[in-house]
Amino acid sequence: MARRTESDADDRFDAVADDLYGLPPADFTKARDAHAVEARKDGDRPLAERIRALRRPTLAAWASNLLVRAQPDEVRGVLELGEALRTAHRDMDGARLRDLSAQQRTLTMALARQARALVADAGQTLSDQALAEVRDTVAAALADPDSGTAWASGRLAHTLTPPAFPAVAPEGTPRRSDRPKSAKAQPAAPGKVRDLGQARARREARERLAAARRDAREAATHVTRRERAAETARTRAQEAGRRHQQARDRLAELQRDLTAAEQARHDAADAERRARHEAEHAEREVAEARRTADAAAAHAERLAAETDDAGDAGGPNAR
Known part of the structure; x- marks a missing residue:
């Protein structure tokens, strides 16, 4: 062997x-x-x-795995979009960041809906909470390269949590726009950066960058909350729509029953009128028959009396 x-x-x-x-x-x-x-x-x-x-795996993790296996092209798109987002954050490219963030929201919501459909096709139901975990997993894959790799493996046992801010280069790493383009732009010696004006400018730039990152984190958190609220509202609206349709169907059924009941009542009233008429006619015939019977009985009694009288007149004592 x-x-x-x-x-x-x-x-x-x-x-x-x-x-x-x-x-x-x-x-x-x-x-x-x-x-x-x-x-x-x-x-x-x-x-x-x-x-x-x-x-x-949890149900939400399994849904994420199904999504990865069913949509390999989308997986590559998510990983590429994540890299572009991190680059835009690193370069503080506001216009590019807004455009990519819009793509991120659209893609995350679309993939979550696809995951719910895949789970439904498999005979399972994905709750709103589990759906939110799927969205968080996609968001984590967009924000962090390691999370993206884990998600793309299709072997998650638990869902992923997106970081407060996408993974970017460590603080102090020069952005592409800050990198020297020629030897003339490179400082001649470290000692020259000690100039107080330059130090102050660098400090203020770092503070602005930190503030911008805080604002971006807060904005991303707000967007995530709004997306969850919107998804919950859509789910509730769909459920309300189903209940409304059920109520309309029930009302239509009750209206049909009411129409049938009204017809039955009308038919019963007609039957009652006919039965009363027939009963009255029968009672008149009974009275007429009773009068006829009484008259016949009276006639029979008279005949009987006359017969008795005739018999008495022709008896033994008659002369």
């Missing part, structure tokens, strides 16, 4: 992880344990332990 190399183990681990993190969370643990048992049976205990250490 050929000896397995570390590269072979890594390839097998990657294949297993790719398979597991594409499964619904409810199926993850059973499948993971089965892969770990198989690796142990193959005699690869370290691989079995690596597999067993994989954590079951």
Whole structure:
């Protein structure tokens, strides 16, 4: 039997992880344990332990993984947009930053909706809170290169949280617009930067930069909150629309029932009138029959009386 190399183990681990993190969370643990048992049976205990250490994804993390797997072109677009955003922040390019931020909001919302649709296609439901976590994950991928790499792997066990401000070059790193274009623009010696005017200007520039970054962080936070509020409002509006339609359908059903009930009442009233007429007619016929019967009985009694009288007249004592 050929000896397995570390590269072979890594390839097998990657294949297993790719398979597991594409499964619904409810199926993850059973499948993971089965892969770990198989690796142990193959005699690869370290691989079995690596597999067993994989954590079951949350619903929002799974939705993010589905999105990455279903939209590889969008993933590349997010990573490229993230790099452009970080460059714009680093260069303090306001016009470019506004344009890219608008693209960021549009893309984040669109990807979140796609994730919800993918989860629905898989027979699951993504709550508003989970949807917000998906949006945060995309925002984190845009803001931070490491988060972008983790998201693009499609193996998230937990969602990502965007930083308060996108990752940029460390403080003091010259922007492209600040870099010397020629030897003449480069200071001749470090001692010359000690000029008080230059030091004051640099300090004020740093303070302005810090203030601008704070404003940008606050603006980004405000945008995120507004986007969440807008998404929640849209969800509520959709739910209200569904309830409204249900109420309209119920009203139409009740109106049909009312129409049927009115017709039934009308038919019952007609039947009652006919029955009363027939009853009155029957009562008249009964009275007429009773009078006829009484007259016949009276006639029979008279005949009986006349017969008795005739018999008495012709009896033994008659002369």
